[in-house]
Amino acid sequence: MKVEQYFLCGDALAYSGAVNQIMVLFEVLPATCPLGSDVNPDQPGGFLPENAVLIRNRILPEKDAQIALLTEGFFRCAAHKPGRVVRQATAAIVPGEHDREMKRLLMHNVLYIMRKITGTDPGPWGILRGVRPTKIVHRLLDKGLSKQQITEKMTADYAVNAAKAELVTKIALYQRPFLLPAEGKACVSIYIGIPYCPSRCLYCSFPAYVRPENPRELLVFLNALEQDIDTVIKLIERYGLQVETVYIGGGTPTSLPPASFARVLDRVSRLITAETKEFTVEAGRPDSIDDGHIEALCRYGVTRVSVNPQTMQQKTLNRIGRRHTVEDIIKVFGKFRKAGIPVINMDVIAGLPGEDEQDMEDTMQKISQLGPENLTVHTLALKKGSLLKANLAEYDLPDEKTTARMLSIADGYASTLGMNPYYMYRQKYMTGNLENIGYCQQGTECLYNIQMMEERQTVIGIGPAAATKAVDRSTWRLESRYNAKDVLTYINRLPSYLNERSKLLTRLFAHREEET
CATH class of the missing domain: 3.30.160.150 (Lipoprotein like domain)
Structure with missing residues (x-):
């Protein structure tokens, strides 16, 4: 009916x-x-x-x-x-x-x-509608439940199908060693958002803007971002915080001109402490990267980059508004590998317009030949504000069953690359009510992704659209502050954002200043 x-x-x-x-x-x-x-x-x-x-x-x-x-x-x-x-x-x-x-x-x-x-049946995740289903599993692990008890509870209490219950439990167990905090240590992660992209992709609703042509406009943004970073440096020093991970995302950070990009990396590098284990920069668009960007990544000790082709099908790259070729992706991957950056991630999307299982098979074959250490497989989400959502009638999207099979193909290739699923999240309006999964080879886990998704470590947000999430480890209570998505609003209201973030982190860490 x-x-x-x-x-x-x-x-x-x-x-x-x-x-x-x-x-x-x-x-x-x-x-x-x-x-x-x-x-x-x-x-x-x-x-x-x-x-x-x-x-x-x-x-x-x-x-x-x-x-x-x-x-x-x-x-x-x-x-x-x-x-x-x-x-x-x-x-x-x-x-x-x-x-x-x-x-x-x-x-x-x-x-x-x-x-x-x-x-x-609208999908395999039952009544779960949240972004982070692994958080439920971690709460059950906190209570001492076994793997079998948790999978049974996920199916009985949340109507999750058996395969997904097994998957989400497996991922949470993999994450567990990275989430249990060392006693007495105040570890944080830091996110820096760069709001610019070379162009807007068809499916994207993220708060990103085409990089301004006016150098003055870009300079005003960079000055504000540096002020934001400097305030966090002082907080780290004041409370003796240990920075576990640093992540520069966006947008496309490499859409900045090489000199501006190097300037940002120089300032961000001052956030790094002796305990920092990971420094990631999203370098998703090969049409935004030149040798100057790669030289800066190496100079400032970046340990992980994310190259995000989304597909290795030229017809689809053209359709979704990417201004580069498959060959460009292969070339820039080779440059990162030659530069010696330890970990390279690649993103793909299942369910893009006009694609089917054969396209995913071909995409994964090409990615396997490159051999990244990390792979992130997304399910297409029809996001409000995206050009795809606004013009949906113009595009032929694969159905839910086809998209599910595409995810299965990607999972198979991840396994042949020696990868395990290590983090996941879900979004509204995803095809088939499915999920996004990050895979990694042992020892190459993106710690920031784990901490950000499971919300068991304080994450300090810098830049437009960034969120600061303060986590009380005694209760796992979370309190957040958000910067404006709009660049001009962020710049104009920056003093207010800095003040609110400072008060939030002071409430969380003031006792450390007294102890030291």
Whole structure:
């Protein structure tokens, strides 16, 4: 049955957001007008418009230290008589978790009901809608659960399919040694955002701008960025912080002219402490890189670069707005390898317009011949604000099953390259409700990616669109501050951002100043 809209009644009204998160997976919209007041509460399906669903909830009396929720889904379509699907779910009472558990039970019930009514399955991740599913696994590991107990809980409590439950648990276990903090050490990671790109890619909605032609405009930005960096240098010195990783992203940092790029690296290098294990720079676009950029990367000790072709199909590069060739990618990879940069990552996207399994096979063959240490495989997300989303009717996208097979092909090649999946995240509006996975050869893990995704280490953000996330390691409580995405707004409001970040980090680390 094709469902076009849904209605709520009973206790479901109090949790409308939870219901909507599941309905979005089925592309079902909330009704724009309520049902009439004459609806029979015993047979509400008969009063529904065609191709509609009514979700009714009842919170049942607590019994045997269990909360219980009964959810009914009434439906009506032209080809069938009105019908009903019912599911009851229970959970143990956990102090302080009543509301969270009610939402989880409701989402689980609604997913079950909608699968039955529509005869479709919207994806393998069940009720999980967040960016970081591994965080759930880490919380369960904190409680001492075994691998088997966790995979069973992911399938039972969150309706994740068995293969994905196994995958997310495997990744979390791989990450675990990198997340357990050393006693007495205040380790942080640092992110620096460069907001410029050579051009805008079709699928991209990141806050990036084509590099300004006016040298004065670029100089104003660089001056502001240096002020931002210098403030963080003082915080590091004041509180005796140990910088584990430094990551320059964007945008495309190498879109800066070589002299400006070297100037940024020089300033950023002053953030590095004796404990720094990793210095990454995104060098995603080969059309933005020349020998001057590579010389600067080597001079300032960059240990990892990310070359992001997204595909090795020339037809697709042209289609998505890349101003370079497949041969350009191969040449710049060779230059990085010759320069001796220890770790090279390459990004690909499954589900790009006009591509299929054969295209992914060919792309992965070409990447395998290059032999990167890291590989990041993304699923195409139809992001709000992207040119692709705005002009979707003009493009032929692979369907969900094709995209899933493309991910499987990439996974197979990663395995032949001796790589393990080591971090993952998900996004809204991904094809097939799938995932993005980072792979690495043993010992080449991008520590920043792990720390940033699992949010168990403070990350200090510098530059436009950067976020500072302060983590209290005693409770894993997270408090964030965000810089403006717009470059001019960032520059004009910089004193305010610096003040807010300083106050946030002072609350977190002031005791260290007293101890020293």
